[in-house]
Amino acid sequence: MAIGIGFDIHRLVPGRKLVLGGVEIDHPVGLLGHSDGDAVLHALVDAMLGASGRGDIGDRFPDDDPVWKGADSRELLRRVASEVAETWEVGNADITILAEEPKMAPHRSAMRACIAEILKIPESRVSVKAKTSEGLGAIGAREAIASFAAVQLEPK
Numbered sequence: 001m002a003i004g005i006g007f008d009i010h011r012l013v014p015g016r017k018l019v020l021g022g023v024e025i026d027h028p029v030g031l032l033g034h035s036d037g038d039a040v041l042h043a044l045v046d047a048m049l050g051a052s053g054r055g056d057i058g059d060r061f062p063d064d065d066p067v068w069k070g071a072d073s074r075e076l077l078r079r080v081a082s083e084v085a086e087t088w089e090v091g092n093a094d095i096t097i098l099a100e101e102p103k104m105a106p107h108r109s110a111m112r113a114c115i116a117e118i119l120k121i122p123e124s125r126v127s128v129k130a131k132t133s134e135g136l137g138a139i140g141a142r143e144a145i146a147s148f149a150a151v152q153l154e155p156k
């Protein structure tokens with residue numbers, strides 16, 4: 001089997017939708033990015049690419065390429081998942097979101113469902129956890145949201 005990890009962080013700014021784990025969350029600020037800024041799916045894309053030895057999200061979807069401007073990150077994950085699925089099966093995915101606010105608990109099951117559907121695995125094999133940064137640093141100051149992701153792949 002193979003294991004991959006991914007990390008991503010985006011700045012919170014007014015005038016942007018907050019999209020995390022493929023789910024739009026009602027919040028006064030959103031994540032700045034060339035795409036929709038979904039730090040959770042970006043971390044997961046990097047974990048998938050890492051586990052399968054396929055480079056990183058910056059190689060695949062350059063942030064100076066107009067094709068990916070405003071991109072729905074579910075589409076980025078879908079593309080990577082379908083490529084990885086040629087030779088690997090996803091065992092499980094485990095995600096930790098670092099955000100001072102909003103509360104992630106009400107959105108966790110929608111995120112799990114979205115990710116499970118894209119990875120074509122049961123929701124029971126997708127974990128979404130969340131924690132604050134205890135008021136410390138940029139995340140604690142509500143200036144950013146970050147995410148870690150780990151995936152395990154098994155050869156087909």
Ligand code: MG
Pocket residue numbers: 008009010033037038039042
């Ligand atoms: Mg990103």
